[in-house]
Amino acid sequence: MELNEKPEMEIWGLLRDFGFESTVGDSFNDTLIYDFGNLKLEASLAVNRFFVDVVMFGAILRSRRTLTDICFELPRRVTSREQCAAWIVWHLDQYSDTGMFEPARSCAWVLEGRLHRNRVPIVAAMAAYEARPRCLVRRDWFRVALKTLAQAVASIESKDDVVLGFDGGVLTFTFSGRVHAALPADGEAWRTRYRMRATGLQRLPKRLMQEVIEVSIWERTLRIGRNVISGVVLDNSNADTDPV
Secondary structure (H helix, E strand, C coil), rough: CCCCCCCCCHHHHHHHHHCCCCCCCCCCEEEEEEEECCEEEEEEEEEECCEEEEEEEEEEEEEECCCEEEEEEEEEEECHHHHHHHHHHHHHHHHHHCCCCCCCCCCCHHHHHCCCHCHHHHHHHHHHCCCCCEEEEEEEEHHHHHHHHHHCCCCCCCCCEEEEEEEEEEEEECCCCEEEEEEEEEECCCCEEEEEEHHHHHHHHCCCCCCCCEEEEEEEEEEEECCEEEEEEEEECCCCCCCC
């Protein structure tokens, strides 16, 4: 799922397609129930504590040893039928003792939801984070680079940029047409290079506490260990680029 997909489908209509039924047979009723055989999941229109219109779900999940109160909410609109199914199933799985809710009755849309688990926003965000550009550098190599970069930054103009790249073996810091630091590193090669104001390197960490330092790009920031430097963008000189 693309993280910037727009929610264009009303959940309420999708719930009826899944087989949720009105509690009193009234199509305008604001409460729907789905009977899984071992769980009756109730959905109702509500306003949450942030005064946002949502669909609230609730049920009691019984097992041989536990009694669990299920309660979660979804926005009124979603990007697709698949996302709606996956989101509901994902929540039910969180409450299950086994980590996977199993309905007593055959339910096609539950299987459909599991097939599209990657459409659940939190799952998609976690996958994007795990796939972020990153590499691991030994502390002794980074210590040398910090000194070299500090000296270089002191002599550049504020408008100059630094380009960061990692080819699967070497992490490079390039500005003014010259590689000012090249560090042996481990990890998967980055699909593109990234650019930021070279003056941002003035905020490089002074001390490195770990033996191995992770360098990564996430949400337009350069992250070196616990240090975060903002202002990172794609290097447009690359023909093949992906969003940061």
